[in-house]
Amino acid sequence: MKYFIITGTSRGIGESLVKQLLHNQDHHIICISRNEHNFVDIEKEYPAHISYFSFDLNEIIGIDHLFQKIFTLVDEQNINSIYLINNAGILSPIGPVEENESEEIIRNFNVNLLAPYLFTANFIRHTNHLKVDKRILNISSGSAKYLLPSQSAYSTAKAGVDSFSKSIHLEQKDKSHPVKIVSVYPGMIDTQLQTEIRSTSTEKFPHVELFKQLHSEGNLQTPDKTAEQLLELLYSAEYGAQTIVEELTLNDH
Incomplete structure (x- = not known):
């Protein structure tokens, strides 16, 4: 049995991942x-x-406590691999940092950085003894590297995801049954985050017209296509050799 723990499954990439995994x-x-x-x-x-x-x-x-409940579902006598996909994310607050509300900043860091960090820690803690294939896929963003004004919280949180992914790789790489970890930039996808960006005023986000243009010209990738690419990456034989994956490509079969 392959086990998949996925956050943010109610819509977007997460929902597409679930629907594709349900075929097996x-x-x-x-x-x-x-x-x-x-x-x-x-x-x-x-x-x-x-x-x-x-x-x-x-x-x-x-x-x-959530992970204690999750691992009551794992049959250790019938498991050959287990995967964690830290997919959930939020964009707000958008705007100059001095205009950001403290509660929104804290929520952004909780959801985008601290939750994936704690999920990773719990995943490793609960699977340390398992001699099976163990992988973590962190959904990061190009915003971690390519910065724009008015997205300081989101960009900083995603940069943190990249950093802790690198750190966990160093901790795990020499273990006999390591957890392989990758942080990936999935690209520009037609999700709720993009809708939120396009609805932001120019005063709060000077580059909003660029994102509106990308949408109107059909340059956003679908969640289904992105999920397909993410699963291909997750299953790849070389998974974990490169901790930060900046471009998703789908191989032709």
Whole structure:
């Protein structure tokens, strides 16, 4: 059995990942999102196992307990691999830093940086003894490297994700059964984050017209295509050799 723990599964890339993984009866998908999502009808169509936890990643103090519950679902006698995909993310606050509300800044760092960090720590803690294939995929952003004004919280949090991914790689690389970890920039995708950017005023975000143009010209990738590329990366034989993956490409078969 392959186990997948995925955050942010109610929409966008996360929802697309779940739907694609449901095609295999040897998959057990553990979905985590703040908003409840009805996967019951979807599950009836496909043979995979699916479990759901309603959890707000801003409530970081509860993550340890959440993982205790998650790992009651893992059958250690019937597992050949286990994967964590830290997918959930938020963009707000957008605007000059002095205009950002403190609560929004804290929520951004909780969801985009501290939650993935704590998920990673708990994942490793609960799988240290497992002699199976173990992988973590952190969904980062080109904003971690290519900076724009008015996105300081988001860019800083994603840069932090890249940094801790590199650190965890150093900790794990010489272990007999290491956790392989990658932080990936998935590109420009037609998700809720892009919708939020386009609805921002020019006063708060001077580059908003560029994002509107990308959308109007059809230059945004679909969540389904992105999910397909992410899973190809996750399954690749060389996974983990490169900790930061800045470009997703889909191989022709």
